[in-house]
Amino acid sequence: MALEDTAIEDNPLTSLQSVLLTTGPLVFFWSTLRGYVARKGALGFARPFTQLNNQLYALFSLALGYFILNDVFHFQEEIAGLRLKTSDLAYIYHLSKFYEYIDIFNLLAAGTEIGPHMAFHHITMPFLTYFRVLNASDWQLFAFLNCLHHFLMYSYFAGVASLRPILPLTGWLQLGAGIALDVYYCATKGRDAPESTNRAISVMLMTRYAMLFYEELKGSSAKKAEMAKQKIEDKKQ
Template sequence: MTASYSANSLFWLLPTDAERRYAYHLSKFYEYIDILLVLANGGQVALHFGFHHLTTPVLTYVRVLKHYEGWELFATLNALHHVLMYSYFGGISAFRPILKWTGTLQLVMGILAEIRMIWVKLADGEVVWPNMIASLLLTCYMMLFVREIKMEGAEKPDGKNKEDSSGSAVPRSPSAEGLKVD
């Protein structure tokens, strides 16, 4: 049996759209568990980090598994952001400056895509509640993200990373950095 691959898909490793959507949804359960891991390691859970990680499985269930039109753009941007973010947390400090941009890009594009889907579906008389839920959650993530950036700017007016006694920048946990934008 040969697998057919969608030419427009960015998730080439799984043969069907349904399998890619299911795999993406399952991958988001790490975010839910991540809250427990951060707490177990003595970390603190910030408002954005906690709200986002508790609601992501709901977002992907409603928007990726059940009502999936247009899901790949946001998922691709989200995956790119996560690759860069976890690379940074793994020690590649060169990615630090672009994480706020990739986080913002995925949220803005996600919100715009959901608004477009709502507009098209309303004109066609289709169900819009899944897209409304997605756009509201993404907007909440964006508002909490902007709040964290403002709070971080107030704490560090020079905009520099905190340094250890050796003078080198120290990568910290996602919640400590305020970078967990998904």
């Protein structure tokens, strides 16, 4: 599905220029809020608001994932009275990546530092969806797996602690499937194929996500090992 073949080409945030222009305000408010919290301390409403957002976004991710899956397999003609076209779902999924900017503001407001993985991911995801969803075909697999991962991840953040062990698996699954699909396209269609540039950009971005995800998991494991070691030493004393 190319953007010019759909009815959404005139919608907000569907041009590369408009996507690029959102990064300026994001970085400005990011740095401003970070500086304010550093001086004044965390905002009192941040944690309960973040908790509410986690609950709502988990449900949204589940619903959007089902709509995307239904768009491929056609389980139902209508869902809750809604009949969304493929282009509508692509646009909604694209817009959701701008909404996810709120994660950064929520964490900053609560006094939490933003890591490299989250920073790069949230800044660049709208570019990924611009190139790979709005202006390419066969986007549903990665989008569905991403929605599934987000449903589980935000549910975990909302308090379902039992989901933690599965998050690395679903994280790798979405990245692996997305990269494999685009590498296969480029390898079989060649560099002159109409989507080759967009697919190559997608591979580069998702590969970088994978690298940062690995570093994040490695750092988390090292921190857990250090905490376990410290507990053992404390018991000996």
